[in-house]
Amino acid sequence: MTRRISKPLRIGKVTVGGDAPIVVQSMTKTDTRDISATINQVKELEDCGCEIVRIAVPDGEAAESLATIKKNVSLPIIADIHFDYRLALNALKAGVDGLRLNPGNIGDKDQIAQVVAAAKERGVPIRIGVNAGSLPADSQPKAPMARRMVKMALEQTKLMESLDFDLIKVSLKAFDVPATIQAYRMIADKIPYPLHLGVTEAGLPRTGAVRSAIGIGILLYQGIGDTIRVSLTAHPCEEVFVAYEILKSLGLRRRGPTLVSCPSCGRAEVDIITLAEAVGKRLQGVTKPIKVAVMGCVVNGPGEAKDADVGIACGKGKGAIFRKGKVAATVSEDRFLQALMAEIESLNEEGLQ
Amino acid sequence: MTRRISKPLRIGKVTVGGDAPIVVQSMTKTDTRDISATINQVKELEDCGCEIVRIAVPDGEAAESLATIKKNVSLPIIADIHFDYRLALNALKAGVDGLRLNPGNIGDKDQIAQVVAAAKERGVPIRIGVNAGSLPADSQPKAPMARRMVKMALEQTKLMESLDFDLIKVSLKAFDVPATIQAYRMIADKIPYPLHLGVTEAGLPRTGAVRSAIGIGILLYQGIGDTIRVSLTAHPCEEVFVAYEILKSLGLRRRGPTLVSCPSCGRAEVDIITLAEAVGKRLQGVTKPIKVAVMGCVVNGPGEAKDADVGIACGKGKGAIFRKGKVAATVSEDRFLQALMAEIESLNEEGLQ
Numbered sequence: 001m002t003r004r005i006s007k008p009l010r011i012g013k014v015t016v017g018g019d020a021p022i023v024v025q026s027m028t029k030t031d032t033r034d035i036s037a038t039i040n041q042v043k044e045l046e047d048c049g050c051e052i053v054r055i056a057v058p059d060g061e062a063a064e065s066l067a068t069i070k071k072n073v074s075l076p077i078i079a080d081i082h083f084d085y086r087l088a089l090n091a092l093k094a095g096v097d098g099l100r101l102n103p104g105n106i107g108d109k110d111q112i113a114q115v116v117a118a119a120k121e122r123g124v125p126i127r128i129g130v131n132a133g134s135l136p137a138d139s140q141p142k143a144p145m146a147r148r149m150v151k152m153a154l155e156q157t158k159l160m161e162s163l164d165f166d167l168i169k170v171s172l173k174a175f176d177v178p179a180t181i182q183a184y185r186m187i188a189d190k191i192p193y194p195l196h197l198g199v200t201e202a203g204l205p206r207t208g209a210v211r212s213a214i215g216i217g218i219l220l221y222q223g224i225g226d227t228i229r230v231s232l233t234a235h236p237c238e239e240v241f242v243a244y245e246i247l248k249s250l251g252l253r254r255r256g257p258t259l260v261s262c263p264s265c266g267r268a269e270v271d272i273i274t275l276a277e278a279v280g281k282r283l284q285g286v287t288k289p290i291k292v293a294v295m296g297c298v299v300n301g302p303g304e305a306k307d308a309d310v311g312i313a314c315g316k317g318k319g320a321i322f323r324k325g326k327v328a329a330t331v332s333e334d335r336f337l338q339a340l341m342a343e344i345e346s347l348n349e350e351g352l353q
Numbered sequence: 354m355t356r357r358i359s360k361p362l363r364i365g366k367v368t369v370g371g372d373a374p375i376v377v378q379s380m381t382k383t384d385t386r387d388i389s390a391t392i393n394q395v396k397e398l399e400d401c402g403c404e405i406v407r408i409a410v411p412d413g414e415a416a417e418s419l420a421t422i423k424k425n426v427s428l429p430i431i432a433d434i435h436f437d438y439r440l441a442l443n444a445l446k447a448g449v450d451g452l453r454l455n456p457g458n459i460g461d462k463d464q465i466a467q468v469v470a471a472a473k474e475r476g477v478p479i480r481i482g483v484n485a486g487s488l489p490a491d492s493q494p495k496a497p498m499a500r501r502m503v504k505m506a507l508e509q510t511k512l513m514e515s516l517d518f519d520l521i522k523v524s525l526k527a528f529d530v531p532a533t534i535q536a537y538r539m540i541a542d543k544i545p546y547p548l549h550l551g552v553t554e555a556g557l558p559r560t561g562a563v564r565s566a567i568g569i570g571i572l573l574y575q576g577i578g579d580t581i582r583v584s585l586t587a588h589p590c591e592e593v594f595v596a597y598e599i600l601k602s603l604g605l606r607r608r609g610p611t612l613v614s615c616p617s618c619g620r621a622e623v624d625i626i627t628l629a630e631a632v633g634k635r636l637q638g639v640t641k642p643i644k645v646a647v648m649g650c651v652v653n654g655p656g657e658a659k660d661a662d663v664g665i666a667c668g669k670g671k672g673a674i675f676r677k678g679k680v681a682a683t684v685s686e687d688r689f690l691q692a693l694m695a696e697i698e699s700l701n702e703e704g705l706q
Binding site for chain 2: 001027028029030031032033038054055056057058062080082102105131132133134135175176177178181200201202203204205206207208209210211213214215217218221231232233234235236239241242245246249250251258259260261262263264265266267268272273276277280293294295297299300301302303304307
């Protein structure tokens with residue numbers, strides 16, 4: 001996992017690219033013109049760990065709302081613009097920290113030049129956000145999707161570079177995972193800019209989390225990607241949750257608890273599914289990066305429980321509570337949850353995995 | 354995605370390895386000694402698409418139960434054995450289609466030789482199933498986990514080969530995703546046998562699906578892996594569901610519907626989350642491999658809806674229903690769900706994506 005080195009840029013207070021941590025983004029799903037609902041959702045997103053928030057700007061009223069929204073939140077805000085370059089100009093006036101333009105629908109070169117000039121004046125980065133679903137008619141309609149997306153992104157990059165602008169990020173999103181991976185891999189060596197990863201329109205959480213984890217995970221494992229957005233048809237905090245699970249699984253970020261729990265099998269002598277669900281529920285309130293193991297038998301139980309900050313290896317009617325690799329107590333089945341949670345609460349952040 | 358070529362073998366009626374489709378496995382979570390509960394769960398697993406079922410054999414009574422279970426189910430059965438080689442001998446007598454031995458705890462060479470001889474006589478394959486959580490004390494305890502797991506698997510492989518046995522499958526499971534990937538990559542070129550992939554003790558579905566998707570997905574994308582088991586602390590059919598989502602995301606298997614749905618944003622003029630959830634719920638009963646798109650606006654809506662078998666691109670108060678790339682109808686908001694489901698039901702399997 002050697003990371004591709006990109007040219008870092010700043011979206012407000014957040015650095016994207018270079019050797020900065022992979023940044024987690026999401027998007028508000030409120031009507032942008034409903035200023036208080038949108039402010040509330042940005043704050044919810046901040047609370048759940050989101051680091052940059054994108055807001056759709058479908059019309060002039062939405063663009064105007066951005067000024068008030070921006071003044072009332074602390075997370076960096078990116079305006080998401082399609083179809084009308086004037087909305088981008090108005091979003092910049094409203095003080096946004098970044099723009100996302102869809103090169104497939106944003107307009108002609110002169111219009112883009114106006115946006116670039118205004119962004120440059122303010123030092124505001126622009127993401128060239130290509131989507132498979134909104135590529136314009138192409139001279140090579142039969143070319144593979146990945147190639148068509150990359151071609152569009154490179155054309156737009158060159159246009160911006162010709163305007164002496166380099167505060168650029170690029171994304172190349174498709175629903176198709178192999179096409180998404182192929183597109184990002186193709187462009188990774190061709191431009192020096194940070195890459196924003198995503199699998200677009202990935203669907204409902206149960207399936208979309210899997211699809212996003214594979215697409216984003218494969219690229220991150222190849223060292224590609226500086227910021228990620230998980231697209232799920234759900235509350236945006238679910239997107240942020242899945243984004244951190246992806247990053248945590250690859251050891252790229254730490255956030256909140258990690259629960260190691262065995263799937264249970266015909267060997268388990270306690271109801272491990274119910275116990276793990278109860279522990280998982282209790283851990284939702286924990287913010288420290290603690291690793292907890294809930295294990296159902298002696299096969300991998302002691303090994304995994306020892307390897308966690310706190311763990312339980314259950315046997316018939318009793319279980320061994322582990323703390324930092326050592327047995328801290330042996331407890332009866334009615335005290336499993338209580339004893340495990342007491343150990344978790346007693347550990348402070350120092351020295352957690 | 355050039356697939357590693359492995360030496361195929363048969364687990365009952367199912368081929369694993371070579372150019373066979375990637376096989377989906379799971380495990381019963383009933384008490385194996387409860388014969389009727391275990392038979393019922395194997396049947397549930399068959400209904401949800403599982404192709405091979407593993408059953409834990411913790412004691413002699415469980416081993417004896419296998420004969421009756423095996424007679425009453427049609428899926429191939431693998432006996433999961435730890436600690437006591439005699440349970441493996443009894444499982445073979447009961448007629449199982451495969452064995453999984455944990456080399457970390459199964460016993461000495463003579464005991465393994467007895468199991469191998471009995472398996473060979475019946476033509477039953479053995480999986481050498483290494484787990485990070487149950488490696489024995491090692492001469493190099495500080496060596497990286499991946500290296501220690503591979504060393505253990507290679508020792509066991511050589512032992513079986515020295516007994517003139519080659520019906521071998523290997524797994525190298527850890528909770529740590531990079532260690533899991535590294536271990537499988539290390540062994541992939543060293544042995545010709547099929548590899549069974551898994552990230553062990555991955556946890557509850559919401560996090561475990563992400564972790565499994567990344568670990569298994571990265572390996573499959575590299576062409577490594579012949580059969581997979583997603584370990585989740587949940588009903589085993591959830592494991593099977595996630596396994597297929599992984600395989601579908603990479604274009605390796607088809608099964609049931611695929612829902613493309615946009616995450617919604619400040620641009621949406623209908624409640625796309627509620628609509629997508631309703632469509633998702635209705636699609637649960639659909640078994641044909643149909644691709645359905647539920648899209649909230651005109652940015653990517655028409656593009657994605659056209660690309661699906663059936664799709665809807667919603668606008669203010671009305672939506673365009675697409676069927677095979679063409680607008681089939683324009684419907685008012687109160688008829689979105691009904692019209693989309695009618696199109697889905699009218700399509701037959703021929704010509705689906």
